[in-house]
Amino acid sequence: MIPPAIRRSLPLLALAGALLLPAGCSANRNREIGVYSGRHYNTDKELYARFTERTGIRVRLLEGKDDALIERLRSEGKTSPADVLVLVDAARLDRAAGMGLFRPTRSAELERDVPAHLRDPQGRWFALTRRVRAVVVNPKLVPPASIRTYADLAGPALKGKLCLRNSRSVYNQSLVADQLIQRGEAATRQWVEGLVANTRQPFFTSDIPLARAVGDGTCGAGLVNTYYVARMLAGGSGAADQAAARQLRVVFPEPAHVNISGAGVTAVSRHPQEAAQLIAFLASPGGGRGYAEANNEYPLKGAGGNPILRDFGPFTADGVSAAQMGAANRQAVSLMQAAGWN
Template sequence: MKFLAASLLASLAFMPLSIHAREVRVYSGRHYNTDRQSYKAFTEQTGIKVRLIEASGISLVERLKREGSNTKADVIILVDAARINNAAKAGLFQPIASSKLKSEVPSRYRDPGNRWFGLTRRVRAIVVNPNVVNPAKVRTYAQLASPDLKGKLCLRNRKNVYNQSLVADQLALRGEASTKAWLKGVTANVAQPYFSGDIGLIRAVAQGKCGVGVVNHYYLARMLSGVNGTKDQQLARQVSIVMPNPAHVNISAAAVSRYAKNKPEAIQLIEFLASPNGSAGLAGPTYEFPLRGVGSSTYLKGMTKFTPDNVTVSQLSAFNPQAIRLMAQAGWK
């Protein structure tokens, strides 16, 4: 025993003190437990440990600003195009040169200045209760303003970035006057109080409290898969989904923190997550779409045929303040 302890001490004495495991610290606003599988796969492949801090997107951005150069964050992952671009504009990221990311992330899903790169995609879709509204009457976002839908439309509140980005998308496509008219029609159709989440909204559509609503497609897929329990699964089966064509596509994306202490590891992690396998690995369990293609889940039935419109992520960010202002003016609560 004594001998063992002595030899252990002796071998420790020869170990340089500075050696420590390589690691990368991630601040993530993606609220999906299944992402941990992807981090685990990365660690297995590279030996680099991932330390994860999860928080809502807004608080992550605030935290980064507060921490400044003392931040522990190496990689920042956020959902919503406008949010990630606004964080880039606030100087929280640093540009990264990676030919791998340039070739693997389609240009529409990455920053022209190389400060952030898309990882997964989601479509703002229309959910319908066919007993209340004929799905054929709501094939486009424009039709949500139709007077036929008076008292039948449900919306999530204005604070939600997903709807802000949808309105910014419409501003980029149709300009201010037309978007204002659209918002007037849309808000006039709302009967129920504005919702605070997409899942509550889908439940209300399923129960016929609303005829039609707007949600990210993966919330319906999650309910259909049963991860939220059998009650939500039953409700989800009452609902039809319409993928508007062209569709407003949003992303989750990753960036290297301006003050990253582990920059090479940070770049390596983002390259891993944005690769075809990495993107599919993140998107599969959450029913998002990878950067290319649509995956193969049966719960995405009826959701995979969509053509993204040609609005860029930078446009969504640029139109965000105007979108919020017009939503408020139109009475979008």
């Protein structure tokens, strides 16, 4: 884990090697789009290569932290080479839209493949993958059947056993925003206070160490995105994490909070048509399989074919729209801070 101070000073990861050139498409040599992406998964690059193969449109990729990319795009203004901005989390997409960084896009394919509650009503951004913020429990400490809803995490049985990531995590901010929309301010405030009262401090800085701590019995229960657990189970973060993940159970609260990663065409794009073509490809069932499932996320519709996710079992999405979550982010953050969720 990289300490935040060092992480902040790390330059954006410029991936010069990600210029993906297909063989034999000389007619399209000048068709190239710039993609700024807050996703950082090798499996994404295979998808961009497939898009290039199919269309002849080359992808020049710059990966970085979501907030740094937003800032970069804003400061570059009209000189930015970015045609597509890919971000993780509904709140960030909403913020970038509010800053005027996206241009509205109309596309019959996108409207067909991206359910309405997973895209901006004005067409500024579209979800590409879904991620569920689920409960993980160590069954030696907390009976999995004792957790049915997010509200159960605030119950007295979890006193000192609950572990949470800090409130700077946009994932938790969006969960609280989601609860605000569903349950209203008073109930959500009470819930957040109950969570904080149950928390075994200090707060964690990321999901994997939190899942690890639940697996090894330091914590009885926690909240994490399921793709991290899947990654651990697949051995993606080492044998020790794989063993820890096998000790925990994933519990989907009923209904479950679903967040997204998504993308939009930038306001300054010089190739908006090609940019929209890439987004439509990534959102299509074929493209989405690589983008979502290879990173253990859920595709836009259905559960997909990832066997680890299938083992987690089904979940019921609560249906809160990504746009609503984005709009409630500020209120969620102030509520968390007031309750001492640091």
